[in-house]
Amino acid sequence: MRNLALGIVDDDEGTLYTVKAMIETLGHKIYTTTDPEVALGWVKNKLIDILLVDYHMPVMSGLDVIRAARKLSEAVILLALTVEESPQVAHELLTVGADDFILKPLRLADFSARISLHAELLRYRRYENPEGIQKGLSENTTRRVYLLFLDGSAMTASEASEKSGLAYPTVYRYLEYLVKKGQLNRRSVAEDGRSGRPSVVYSCLPLQINLKKK
Structure with missing residues (x-):
């Protein structure tokens, strides 16, 4: 650095x-x-x-x-x-x-x-990339997506899409950017009783501020 x-x-x-x-x-x-x-x-x-x-x-x-x-x-x-x-x-x-x-x-x-x-x-x-955070992405939408997780929620890209009202491909790109940025965690979770590909769930990293209600 x-x-x-x-x-x-x-x-x-x-x-x-x-x-x-x-x-x-x-x-x-x-x-x-x-x-x-x-x-x-x-x-x-x-x-x-x-x-x-x-x-x-x-x-x-x-x-x-x-x-x-x-x-x-x-x-x-x-x-x-x-x-x-x-x-x-x-x-x-x-x-x-x-x-x-x-x-x-x-x-x-x-x-x-x-x-x-x-x-x-x-x-x-x-x-x-001095002209923007990433081609096709904006700071405002990045914050909008990140705000979905500040209450401690963990959700899939589909759930984040539904909650935000943004299209799934759009939300997915922002979620992956936030993972690279270090502000979200991504983990695979096996669905109980179901075979096949596990779900990918996003959540805030432990280093982020503790947002649990007292």
């Missing part, structure tokens, strides 16, 4: 210090700020590859920062930092343009794994 440039905007100086130390340990460049406008300037001027955004901020919310950053760039990776574990929050984040979310308090092993994963997505967006 090549060296990356990351930015973080958070109103907590302690979090900025912790993330700065983690990023430097991983060998990447890091910008830190408590000012959302400064962070958006990094995105606008293409100074960073990944932007980490605190969900709870007093002046400009994390949702607003992510929404504005996504309008400025389709390539930048947007990761939300949050203590929230509700499906509603996850839905809001992905709807406005977040690529993923990382739970606070941050742990180096999990944090490093998420950064490595999204470095691959960044390479594809920015260097292999």
